Amino acid sequence: MDLVLRDALVVDGTGEPSYRADVAVDGGRIAEIHREGSPGPRPTATRTVDADGLALAPGFIDMHAHSDLALLRDPDHSAKAAQGVTLEVLGQDGLSYAPVDDRTLAEVRRSITGWNGDGSDIDFDWRTVGGYLDRLDRNFGGEGIAVNAAYLIPQGTVRMYAVGWDDRPATDAELARMKELVDQGMREGAVGMSSGLTYTPGMYADDAELTELCRVVARHGGYYCPHHRSYGAGALEAYEEMVRLTRSAGCALHLAHATMNFGVNKGKAPDLLALLDGALAAGADISLDTYPYTPGCTTLVAMLPS
Structure with a gap:
């Protein structure tokens, strides 16, 4: 051996x-x-x-990673590999770098600089989900990346691409375009779709729009991973919304950083567990991840306009 x-x-x-x-x-x-x-x-x-x-142990799966550009910078990816992480799920919180056109790429780079840097050291030679995944495979002189990666289509980026930054319902033509982008991304290798429903412009999507996109994801056997609309006073209602719309769409649901750790929700964790247990008993496909610290962490811009 x-x-x-x-x-x-x-x-x-x-x-x-x-x-x-x-x-x-x-x-x-x-x-x-x-x-x-x-x-x-x-x-x-x-x-x-x-x-x-x-x-x-087998390698760990990080179900919520923001290594979308880090994987293109470090051939060893030691920040995660040294912790035993061998698979990262990217494209989180509804904002990432594919699918895009030139305008959308510039806008998304600016909007998530606080997560990933501005990417001035990256050659953004892709515009599609398939192009980004191919780039991961051929990076570092064709050796590819040091760990495995799975990609979620970012719903906020898709809305940025098709609708822009307006706080309004999508037109029929805009919704059709978003569905085309999600369908293409799933066919090119994405495993599902993410949302950041406290971040612009993804937060401007209503339930009907999200349900239609989730139906496309479900047709390809993917799952929906939302950062839902509220982690504070409206948290339980936000969880209920995600369960309801994914069940309507027939789509598997993975709740990102699911927690009731804000002070206003003290004692309500059993209510969340009862909601999820009830949905599971009724046949829903639901999983979740959480984090091991007591507050949240995001960029200051997330406070406005949400």
Whole structure:
């Protein structure tokens, strides 16, 4: 074998109890897992790592990452890889860099400079979702990126592209264009659609518009990942809105940084869990992520006009 990780505490991701084992790797793939006490010889390799006292797990999935440009800057992507993250879900909060035209690209770069920098060091040689994903694959001299990436079509960017920054309902033609952009992005490899419904211009979309876009996502087997309309006094109602519209669209739902941690919501976490449990029992496809700190974090511009 190429590599053996000796005496590791294996946490395999199935939910089963951990166990001690030697894990052998050959040709870049796991070739053998030899549990402690199992019959037969222990695997040997040209390189052995003593993992006694250490946990060994599959790579972690970061379901909410803003590494859209960072992946194009650092060939090792050590900020995440060193934490065991091997898959990042990009295009979050309804604002990212594809699909765009020249105008939209300039506007989105300016609007999320606080997240990713202004990108002056990046060659923005793509305009479509497929073009961005291809760029990830051929970056660093064709070696590609150091981790896996999945992309969500950013609904705010799509609205910026088709409607602009106006606070108004989309026309029929504008809605048709947004649906075309989402359909194209899904066919080119996106896994779903995100929203940032406290950020402009995505926040100007009403439920009917979001439902129509989610129907397109659902046709491709994708999921909707909204940063919903309120984390404060209207949080529970905002969660209810997302559950309702995705169920109407027949679309899977993943709630981004789902939390009830603002003071006005003290004691309401059971209400959120009851809402989600009820929807799951009724057949909805819902998952969520959250973060391990007590306040929120975003750019100051998010305070206005929302």
